[in-house]
Structures are given as structure tokens and as C-alpha cells.
Amino acid sequence: PMEEEPVSATPPPPSPPHFVIVPLPAQGHTIPMVDLAFLLAERGARATLVVTPANASRLRAAAGLAARANLPLEIVELPFPPPAETGLPAGVENVDQVTDYAHFLPFFTALRSLASPLESYLRSLPSPPSCLISDWCQSWTSDVATRGGIPRLFFHGPSCFYSLCDLNAAAHGLQPQHGERFIVPGMPVRVEVTKETRPGFFKEPGWEAIHEASMEAMRTADGAVVNTFVGLESQFVSCYETALGKPVWALGPFSLYNRDADMMASRGNDNTSDVDAQTWLDEIDEDDSVIYVNFGSLARKPPKYLFEVGHGLEDSGKPFLWVVKESEVISPEVEQWMSAFVLRTATRGLVVRGWAPQLAILSHRAVGGFVTHCGWNSMLEAIAHGVPVVTWPHFADQFLNERLAVDVLGVGVPIGVTMPVMLFGDEAVPVTRGDVARAVSALMDGGEEGEERRRKAKEYGEKARRAMEKGGSSYESLTQLIDSFTLQAMETTEQASQPPPHFVLVPLAA
Ligand code: UDP
Numbered sequence: 001p002m003e004e005e006p007v008s009a010t011p012p013p014p015s016p017p018h019f020v021i022v023p024l025p026a027q028g029h030t031i032p033m034v035d036l037a038f039l040l041a042e043r044g045a046r047a048t049l050v051v052t053p054a055n056a057s058r059l060r061a062a063a064g065l066a067a068r069a070n071l072p073l074e075i076v077e078l079p080f081p082p083p084a085e086t087g088l089p090a091g092v093e094n095v096d097q098v099t100d101y102a103h104f105l106p107f108f109t110a111l112r113s114l115a116s117p118l119e120s121y122l123r124s125l126p127s128p129p130s131c132l133i134s135d136w137c138q139s140w141t142s143d144v145a146t147r148g149g150i151p152r153l154f155f156h157g158p159s160c161f162y163s164l165c166d167l168n169a170a171a172h173g174l175q176p177q178h179g180e181r182f183i184v185p186g187m188p189v190r191v192e193v194t195k196e197t198r199p200g201f202f203k204e205p206g207w208e209a210i211h212e213a214s215m216e217a218m219r220t221a222d223g224a225v226v227n228t229f230v231g232l233e234s235q236f237v238s239c240y241e242t243a244l245g246k247p248v249w250a251l252g253p254f255s256l257y258n259r260d261a262d263m264m265a266s267r268g269n270d271n272t273s274d275v276d277a278q279t280w281l282d283e284i285d286e287d288d289s290v291i292y293v294n295f296g297s298l299a300r301k302p303p304k305y306l307f308e309v310g311h312g313l314e315d316s317g318k319p320f321l322w323v324v325k326e327s328e329v330i331s332p333e334v335e336q337w338m339s340a341f342v343l344r345t346a347t348r349g350l351v352v353r354g355w356a357p358q359l360a361i362l363s364h365r366a367v368g369g370f371v372t373h374c375g376w377n378s379m380l381e382a383i384a385h386g387v388p389v390v391t392w393p394h395f396a397d398q399f400l401n402e403r404l405a406v407d408v409l410g411v412g413v414p415i416g417v418t419m420p421v422m423l424f425g426d427e428a429v430p431v432t433r434g435d436v437a438r439a440v441s442a443l444m445d446g447g448e449e450g451e452e453r454r455r456k457a458k459e460y461g462e463k464a465r466r467a468m469e470k471g472g473s474s475y476e477s478l479t480q481l482i483d484s485f486t487l488q489a490m491e492t493t494e495q496a497s498q499p500p501p502h503f504v505l506v507p508l509a510a
Contacts, residue, residue, distance in 0.1 A: 016072065017130035017485035018046040020122070020150075024135040025055045025111075026095035027268050027297035028375050029157055032227045033135065034062055034267075035254035036155070041071040042257070045482050048129070049073070050118060052080040054093035061266035078117040086110040096297050101422075108210055112140045122148050130485040133225055137201075139210070139217035146220075151485075153249070154221045158376045158397040160228055160236040160248070161404040165191055166199035166397075167243045170215075174198060186243075188235050189408060196419050197399035223247035225481075227254050227380060230473040231463035233404070251478050253384040255359055255377070256468045264359040268297070277321060277357060280350045281364045284319060288368025288454070291316070291440050292361055292387075294323040295373040299394045299421070303334045305431065309371075310341050312436020318444050319348045321367070323356040362387055368454070369443045371415075371436070374398035379405060386461025388412065388453045390439040392431070395420040411457040415439045 019040050023033035030051070037047040051059065056077045066073040080093045087106045092098060098107055118141070122128060128150050134141035136154040145152035156163055168174075168186040176182040176195045184191040184199070193199070202211035218224070223246045230237055230250055241248040258264045261278075284290055293313065295301070301309065306328055313320045329335055342351050358378070361367055362385045370382045371390040379401050382389050391402040392415040399420070405412035415435050443450065467474040 014486045016044045016046055017482060018048070018125075019485075020048045020050060020129040020132050021155075022050045022118070022132065022134035022138050022141050023155075024095070024137040025052065025093055028377050029135050029137070029155075030055065030058075031267055032157065032252075032254045032377055033133075033155060034059065035257050036133070036225065036227075036251065037073055038062075038066065038071065039251065039254060039257050039478060040482070041066065041073040043478060043482055044072070045485075046072040047074075049075045050078060050114075050121070051075060052093045052114070053077050054080070054091060054097075058269045061269045065263060065266055076121055078114050078121065081110050081113040085113065105206055105210075108137070111138060115140045115144050118144050119147065122150070131222075136214055136218055139213040142217040142220055151222045153223045153225050154218055155225045155227075156218075157227065159379075159401055159404055160226055160233050160240040160250070161408065162199060162376070162397040162400040163226070164236050164240045164243060165193075165400050166201075167240070169193075169199050171243075188239060191400070191403055191407075193399070194418070197393075199397065199400055201396060218244075221246065223249060225249045225251060227252035227376070229253060229464060229467035231467055232383065232409070232460055249477050249481050251474045251481070253380045253464050253468065253474075255381050256384055256464060258359055261360060264363070265357050267357070267359055268355060275350065275352045277350065277352055277361055278364070281321070281361065281366045284366035287365045289444070290319045290321055290364075290366045291369040291371060291390075291444055292321045292323075292367050293371040294356060294358060294378070295392070295394065296375040296378055299373050300325055300327050303328075303330065303337070306334065307337060308431060308433045309436055310337075311433035313349065313440065314341070314345055315433055315437040316440040316444070318440055320345075320440075321350045321352065321356075321361060323352045323354075323358075326354055329353070369440070371440065374401040374405070376401055383409070383411065383457065383460045384464040386454075386458035388443055388457040390415055390443050392417060393420070395422070409456065409460065411453055411460065413439050413442045413453070 021033050021037050023030040034049065037049050040047040049059065056075055059075055063075050083090050088103055088110060092103065092107065095107065098104055122144070128148055130151070132141055132145045132150050132152045133155055134152065136156050142152060165184045165187060169184055172185040174182060174184065176193065176198060178195050181192050181194055184193055202214065224244060226248055228237065228250050229252050237248060237250050258267060281290065293309065306324070313322060324338065329338060338351065359381060362370065362381050367387060369390065370387050371392060372378045372382060374391050374393040375398060379389065389405055389412045391405055391412045393399045393402045402412065402414060406414050415431060417431060466472045469475055
């Protein structure tokens with residue numbers, strides 16, 4: 001008799017885990033989390049980005065890319081509370097739309113109203129998501145996750161070097177007085193700060209409740225996701241993990257997900273400039289010869305300092321690509337000055353007005369230096385493309401990111417500021433055209449030191465690329481992160497079998 005074939009009981013393939021991602025509505029926070037959503041979706045996980053309508057409209061290009069690539073990435077819109085409730089001007093849904101200091105606290109308070117619609121959305125799912133990844137500033141998500149029994153990771157935007165300084169300074173109650181210099185305790189390298197440059201967010205009077213809620217949300221999270229890579233700051237990643245006492249997933253540089261021009265141009269999707277930076281750069285013969293100047297999405301320079309930057313670039317004699325915000329051209333006088341400047345420098349400079357395709361610029365072979373405000377995204381994007389930096393920190397974590405670039409990594413020339421400035425350019429920092437010209441020349445002129453800086457930057461760029469490739473540290477950490485939630489998702493195959501919609505509008509009432 002014929003032997004019976006053994007019945008093979010092949011288990012069904014595990015369903016992909018579902019990550020719900022809640023960014024802070026600020027370009028420097030949302031952009032990396034959108035990259036993270038793409039990274040997860042590309043690796044088969046389902047990713048849902050939760051944003052408000054005005055912010056969703058900035059993501060249409062990204063949503064289009066996801067849809068065309070058939071990625072399991074969706075965008076869910078939650079309504080932003082109306083002005084009558086928030087006291088904010090109508091339409092303000094992003095930090096970069098806040099133009100009055102008095103509106104920051106109401107803005108961060110208003111975000112808490114998203115808890116109820118987020119819970120409605122989560123309840124509307126056939127089964128709970130595998131994990132919530134929320135910006136550390138969105139501390140209200142911790143209650144939502146607890147009530148829904150959903151694991152939660154917080155996304156911390158800055159370098160681990162900064163985050164470790166912050167934890168250590170807080171643990172030791174570091175309170176330097178004005179004029180004093182202090183060594184941050186517990187750091188594996190010597191880090192000196194002043195009252196003005198010490199780590200810590202939300203330090204101003206009135207922000208105590210928000211500060212405490214954010215710290216508590218970090219304490220109670222199941223782990224952290226950071227945009228960095230082990231090859232860049234290995235000791236700080238591991239010390240941060242130890243200090244935090246929970247897993248730290250170093251998955252960056254996230255920006256390297258964007259591999260082609262469409263992807264790079266979709267970032268931030270605020271491309272208001274009609275100047276073609278790409279064509280201009282293509283026409284530059286010499287590699288690494290252009291200095292790129294951009295101070296991120298928030299900092300605005302008053303005319304006096306805008307002019308010093310311009311004159312400094314002119315005096316440096318180097319080819320430059322300078323990004324000027326529309327909100328910096330505040331009067332006919334500034335407009336006139338800009339026109340004259342553009343005419344004078346047209347043979348070797350390009351001024352981009354508005355939002356620039358920063359990633360496309362930094363990855364261009366012609367760009368060899370970057371004058372940056374040391375926002376962590378900008379800094380890491382430069383490093384990931386092997387571009388050394390002139391460091392001009394403005395506020396928040398930027399002073400410690402500068403220390404990392406200059407003292408630890410050896411890829412930066414400091415412009416020499418020691419005091420923070422406020423967002424809207426009410427700055428009293430004596431940066432002159434001489435400082436700009438000196439720092440730019442030091443960065444671009446080469447010489448032994450310059451060559452060494454460039455060599456190191458390129459080496460880190462190469463390490464960054466390898467970290468994100470199969471077998472690299474960030475790639476494999478992402479695999480582990482996804483795998484750790486896959487088991488749990490096996491029980492929720494029903495949910496995964498439904499194709500995600502690309503936009504969902506959740507009503508305000510729960
Ligand atoms: N960015 C851009 N074009 C601009 C200005 C900024 O693409 O003209 C992007 C930049 O690439 C980075 C982010 O906006 O990803 C800014 O984040 P960062 O942490 O550097 O600074 P922030 O804006 O938070 O101060």
C-alpha cells in the first residue's frame with residue numbers, strides 16, 4: 001500500500017506589525033518621523049502617520065510616493081481644535097506658523113486635545129496597533145497608549161550625545177549660574193556648558209507642567225527610537241541606553257531612505273522656491289567647492305544679521321548657495337539689499353528664497369561645506385553626505401550638537417557664538433561678516449586641518465551609508481524592532497488583511 005503523504009501544516013506567514021506614529025508638528029520633528037514611517041513600510045511593516053489637516057497637506061507628495069510604491073503607509077488626519085478653544089490664530093497647526101512667543105504655550109497645550117480623536121481612531125481599528133511611536137514632546141500619547149494597552153516608544157530627535165548630557169545634567173541637578181562654566185557629569189568625554197548652553201528643553205517659566213509631563217512620558221515608555229547610528233556615536237548610544245534603562249533603537253540616518261530626486265524633493269513639501277538649485281549646482285565644475293548656508297525651518301535672522309551673513313559670504317570669495325526665508329525679507333529695504341546683493345554676487349552665488357531641497361543640495365558632488373544652525377537633522381544630513389560644517393548654534397540642543405561635531409567628531413569649525421538667540425531673530429549675538437568669512441574660509445580652504453576635517457566627514461558619510469544597508473547596524477536594528485512586534489501581530493491577521501486607506505478624517509467627537 002502506498003504510504004500516506006504526511007499532511008504538512010504550514011503555519012500562515014506572520015502578519016506585519018502596525019506602527020502608529022505621532023510626530024510633533026514642526027518640520028525638524030515631522031520630517032524624520034515621515035522618513036521613519038517610510039523605512040518601516042519599506043520593510044513590510046504597516047505605518048500610520050497621525051497629523052492634523054494643515055500638516056497632512058504638506059505630506060501629499062510623500063503620500064503620493066507611498067501610494068505609487070504600494071507601501072503600507074497611511075496618513076490619518078485628526079482635527080486641530082478651533083481658535084475659540086485654543087486662543088491661537090486660525091490655521092496655526094505647526095510650530096513654524098507661530099509668530100508670537102505668547103502663542104507657544106497655547107500651541108503645545110492645544111496638541112493635548114488630539115488625545116480624544118486619536119483614541120477614536122485607535123478604537124476604530126479591527127485590532128489595536130502593535131506599537132505607538134510618538135515624539136517625546138507629545139507626552140499626552142502616553143495616557144492614550146496606557147488606556148489602549150498599546151506598547152509605546154518615544155522618538156527623541158537630537159543626537160544621543162545631547163540626550164545623554166540632558167539625562168546626566170538632570171540626574172545631577174546641574175544648575176550653573178550666569179557666567180559659570182560646568183562640566184556635564186557622567187559623560188565619557190569632557191563636556192563643558194554654561195547656564196545658557198546647558199541641556200534641557202522647556203526650561204522657561206510657565207512650562208513646568210509640560211516639562212514634567214514630557215519627562216514622565218519618557219520614563220514610562222517601553223523604549224526610545226533615535227535618529228543616529230552606532231558608527232557615529234557608539235559610546236553615547238550605549239551610555240544613553242544604560243542611563244535610560246530601556247532599549248534605544250538607533251535606526252538612522254533616516255534621511256538616507258530618500259534615494260532619488262522625487263523622494264528628496266517631497267521632504268517637507270514646502271518647496272516654495274522657484275530657483276533651480278540642482279541646475280545651478282550641476283554647472284559648477286569643481287567638486288566640494290560650494291558652501292551651502294541654511295539655518296533650518298525655524299530660526300529667522302533680523303536684517304542686521306542677514307546682511308552680515310551676506311557680506312561674509314561675499315568676502316569669503318567662495319561659491320555659495322544661501323537659503324533665505326521669506327519671513328526674513330521683512331521690508332522694502334531688505335528686499336532692496338537682497339536685489340543688490342544678488343546682482344553683485346551672481347557670478348558665484350545663488351540665493352534660494354523659501355524652502356530649499358536640502359537633501360538634494362547636501363548630496364550634490366559640488367557642495368563641500370555647510371553653514372548650519374546645528375539642528376540635529378541638518379547636522380546628520382551633512383554628516384551622512386560627507387559634508388563638513390561651520391557650526392552656528394541658535395538654541396535648544398544645538399550647542400551640544402556643535403560640541404559633538406567640533407570636539408568629538410572633528411568635522412566642524414565653530415563660528416564662535418556662546419549665547420542662544422530666540423526664534424524670531426531678536427538676537428544680540430555679535431556675529432560679524434568677519435566671523436562668517438573666517439569660518440567659511442577655514443572650512444573650504446583645505447590645508448592640513450581642512451583636509452583632515454573633510455576626510456573624517458567623508459569617512460562618517462561612508463559609515464552612515466553602510467549602517468543603513470543590509471548587514472549594517474541601523475538596518476539590522478530595524479529588523480529586530482520589526483521582528484519584536486511581529487510575533488504579537490501574528491494574532492491580528494485580520495487587521496493586516498485589510499488594505500489601509502491613504503487618508504482618513506477622524507471626527508472630533510469621540
Ligand atoms: N529643511 C529643508 N529645507 C529648508 C530648511 C530645512 O529641507 O529650506 C529640512 C532639513 O533638511 C531638515 C529639517 O528641515 O530635515 C530641519 O531640521 P533641523 O533639525 O535641522 O532644524 P530645525 O528646523 O528643527 O531648527
